[in-house]
Amino acid sequence: MCYAIPGRVVALRDRLAVVEYYGRRKTARNEWPHLRVGDYVLAQGGFIIEILSEEEARETLRAWEALFRELAETDARLSPPALPRPGASPHIRRLLEPALEGRPLGLEAIEELLRIESPADLDLLYRTANHLRHRHQENACCVHGILELSNDCRRSCAYCGIRAGRGDLFRYRLSVEEAVDAAGEAIVRYGFRALVLQSGEGAYPLEDLMAIVAEIRRRWPCLVIASFGDMDEEALDELYEAGARGLLLRFETSNPALFAHWRPGASLDRRLRLLRHAAGRGYLLMTGALIGLPGQTLRDRARDILLARDLKPEMVSFGPFLPSPGTPLSSAAPPALDEALKTLAVLRLCDGGGGNVLVSTALETLHPEGRERGLQAGGNTLMLNATPLRYRPHYALYPGRAHASESLERQIADTLTLLKRLGRAPTDLGLSADR
Numbered sequence: 308m309c310y311a312i313p314g315r316v317v318a319l320r321d322r323l324a325v326v327e328y329y330g331r332r333k334t335a336r337n338e339w340p341h342l343r344v345g346d347y348v349l350a351q352g353g354f355i356i357e358i359l360s361e362e363e364a365r366e367t368l369r370a371w372e373a374l375f376r377e378l379a380e381t382d383a384r385l386s387p388p389a390l391p392r393p394g395a396s397p398h399i400r401r402l403l404e405p406a407l408e409g410r411p412l413g414l415e416a417i418e419e420l421l422r423i424e425s426p427a428d429l430d431l432l433y434r435t436a437n438h439l440r441h442r443h444q445e446n447a448c449c450v451h452g453i454l455e456l457s458n459d460c461r462r463s464c465a466y467c468g469i470r471a472g473r474g475d476l477f478r479y480r481l482s483v484e485e486a487v488d489a490a491g492e493a494i495v496r497y498g499f500r501a502l503v504l505q506s507g508e509g510a511y512p513l514e515d516l517m518a519i520v521a522e523i524r525r526r527w528p529c530l531v532i533a534s535f536g537d538m539d540e541e542a543l544d545e546l547y548e549a550g551a552r553g554l555l556l557r558f559e560t561s562n563p564a565l566f567a568h569w570r571p572g573a574s575l576d577r578r579l580r581l582l583r584h585a586a587g588r589g590y591l592l593m594t595g596a597l598i599g600l601p602g603q604t605l606r607d608r609a610r611d612i613l614l615a616r617d618l619k620p621e622m623v624s625f626g627p628f629l630p631s632p633g634t635p636l637s638s639a640a641p642p643a644l645d646e647a648l649k650t651l652a653v654l655r656l657c658d659g660g661g662g663n664v665l666v667s668t669a670l671e672t673l674h675p676e677g678r679e680r681g682l683q684a685g686g687n688t689l690m691l692n693a694t695p696l697r698y699r700p701h702y703a704l705y706p707g708r709a710h711a712s713e714s715l716e717r718q719i720a721d722t723l724t725l726l727k728r729l730g731r732a733p734t735d736l737g738l739s740a741d742r
């Protein structure tokens with residue numbers, strides 16, 4: 308199974324290439340000095356990872372074409388412009404108008420959308436977000452892999468099930484060789500081209516992380532996304548040198564007081580500085596917040612959405628807070644499914660509809676229909692768990708994690724079945740060219 312469709316380079320400017328496949332155009336960052344217009348490439352997460360021979364590319368494109376067209380038709384059928392159902396409020400219709408015209412939404416409007424409760428208005432919001440997703444991303448659905456290298460952590464975040472000091476948790480740490488082998492399996496055997504490497508904070512010395520990233524990049528063409536919590540700017544630069552090109556780091560909450568309260572010893576300011584530094588260094592950013600973190604107000608959540616958009620990430624990653632045993636927040640309530648869906652939908656509406664919006668594993672865990680509903684409310688990105696099965700249950704951010712015991716093969720099969728039903732193509736050629 309291949310998760311990247313080849314495209315032909317139709318224009319090159321500076322470090323950006325415009326890539327075309329089946330008549331669609333996307334832009335992707337280019338680091339290949341000898342890349343020329345007319346070359347065929349694979350791109351992931353907005354990044355060119357491989358130049359292909361014309362023969363190989365044409366063969367893959369031919370093999371995909373019929374299915375691609377069929378999927379696109381299904382998606383177009385399922386994502387028409389949203390006509391309000393009886394009972395939808397004219398006020399909500401008016402609030403949605405700027406988004407449909409590509410104009411930004413302000414804080415007040417976002418908060419009002421997050422306050423929606425009536426089924427007719429919720430339906431209108433979700434269908435509008437889905438339509439915008441289709442308009443800007445067509446049926447492309449990014450499917451990345453995530454490899455959880457270690458659940459060791461030096462932080463004591465109040466919400467997190469792998470926090471330091473949780474004595475009842477078995478701690479594991481893949482060796483450099485195990486980590487590279489597991490990445491190789493995901494890339495070679497299962498066709499992943501974009502891999503998130505994640506661990507608790509401070510689980511590895513920097514040299515080990517660099518060795519893992521460098522060896523993966525040396526052996527296979529892929530996008531490596533680092534997700535190791537806070538680190539200093541120099542360390543981030545060194546990881547970039549080693550070959551990491553994406554950074555997955557949520558700011559968790561845009562409220563500095565909440566941040567400091569639930570994440571002792573850490574500061575929002577510092578995290579934002581790190582994110583901005585990473586963007587300046589050339590990292591593709593993936594960031595976002597927890598939905599329904601105890602103490603969060605709707606205004607906070609509206610600000611989370613605006614902050615995420617300000618950071619101009621390649622992908623926004625928002626997921627519901629889920630109470631975890633062994634933490635100070637173990638008896639707090641998780642948000643309702645609609646709270647999480649509204650957040651995804653508003654994220655999609657927020658900057659005119661472009662960008663990638665993740666349907667998180669936490670959303671899938673919150674509700675059995677979380678994945679499908681998220682994909683129909685503006686979401687267009689999924690992550691499958693590529694952690695070796697024997698370690699997976701111990702990466703216990705929260706209990707009952709979706710896919711904790713499913714082989715990667717099973718996850719891929721289920722994902723493809725769902726994407727086929729929704730008419731989504733598991734591909735990722737980067738940012739849409741109109742963004």
Ligand code: 5AD
Nearest residue numbers: 466467557627628629631669704705
């Ligand atoms: N519920 C949901 N998400 C959680 N995370 C950590 N603990 C929880 C929880 N209890 C998320 C954080 C972190 C990511 C790796 O996991 O947002 O950024």
